[in-house]
Amino acid sequence: MEKTRRSRAIQSTIITVRPAPGQKSRALVQFGAIVVPAAIGRSGRTVLKREGDGATPIASMKVLSGFRRGDRPTRLQTPLPIRRIRGGMLWCDQPEDPNYNRLVKAPFRPSHEEMKRQDGLYDVCLVMDWNVTSRARNRGSAIFFHLIKPGYEPTAGCVAVHPRDMRRLLPFIRKGTVVRVL
Numbered sequence: 001m002e003k004t005r006r007s008r009a010i011q012s013t014i015i016t017v018r019p020a021p022g023q024k025s026r027a028l029v030q031f032g033a034i035v036v037p038a039a040i041g042r043s044g045r046t047v048l049k050r051e052g053d054g055a056t057p058i059a060s061m062k063v064l065s066g067f068r069r070g071d072r073p074t075r076l077q078t079p080l081p082i083r084r085i086r087g088g089m090l091w092c093d094q095p096e097d098p099n100y101n102r103l104v105k106a107p108f109r110p111s112h113e114e115m116k117r118q119d120g121l122y123d124v125c126l127v128m129d130w131n132v133t134s135r136a137r138n139r140g141s142a143i144f145f146h147l148i149k150p151g152y153e154p155t156a157g158c159v160a161v162h163p164r165d166m167r168r169l170l171p172f173i174r175k176g177t178v179v180r181v182l
Contacts, residue, residue: 015145015169017056017159017181019045025154027056027181029161031172036165042154045181049130049140049157051095056157057140060180061128063173067115069123076124078170080177085122089115093141101131101141113142121146124166128159128179145179 017038020026024044029036046055068076070084087106092099094110104112115122122144130143140157148160159179161169 013177015179026152031169034168036161039148039152039155039160041157051138051140054156056181057130058181060178061130063177064127064129066126067122076170079174081175085115087116091115091142095137101135123147
């Protein structure tokens with residue numbers, strides 16, 4: 001039975017994120033036969049994503065690449081290109097900056113997120129193509145598929161899962177896998 005489930009998961013190229021009943025910041029992530037709980041934006045989901053609104057975009061987003069925290073022991077099995085996060089790696093979230101929604105290096109004065117976070121959220125962090133390949137100011141930045149905070153606390157607009165569930169999903173995620181938020 002487990003082998004059959006795995007086969008169906010392998011054939012799927014779409015990760016579906018659908019709202020969980022009762023809480024706008026909770027969701028269910030499905031990839032083939034694998035279904036796991038997730039946290040999404042504190043404001044729920046939206047079709048009109050704006051920078052800082054705390055909402056997860058309702059969209060189909062391709063997975064482009066990933067990051068892993070290099071100084072913490074994590075063995076990842078995935079065909080996805082994964083870069084090691086190093087000190088000084090930042091993600092620009094300042095809409096007026098030419099580097100908006102891009103990886104940048106410290107020192108960097110405009111608003112940004114640290115990629116090497118102390119809370120472990122980005123120990124495994126997948127970059128989804130929301131406003132990345134075709135950028136527009138204020139459409140939202142740093143929309144990632146990453147690890148949860150304890151208690152599945154809401155995100156700022158990302159999709160977040162438990163580390164054990166990320167390990168289950170990673171072997172099937174490759175560049176171009178679509179994350180579809182309904």
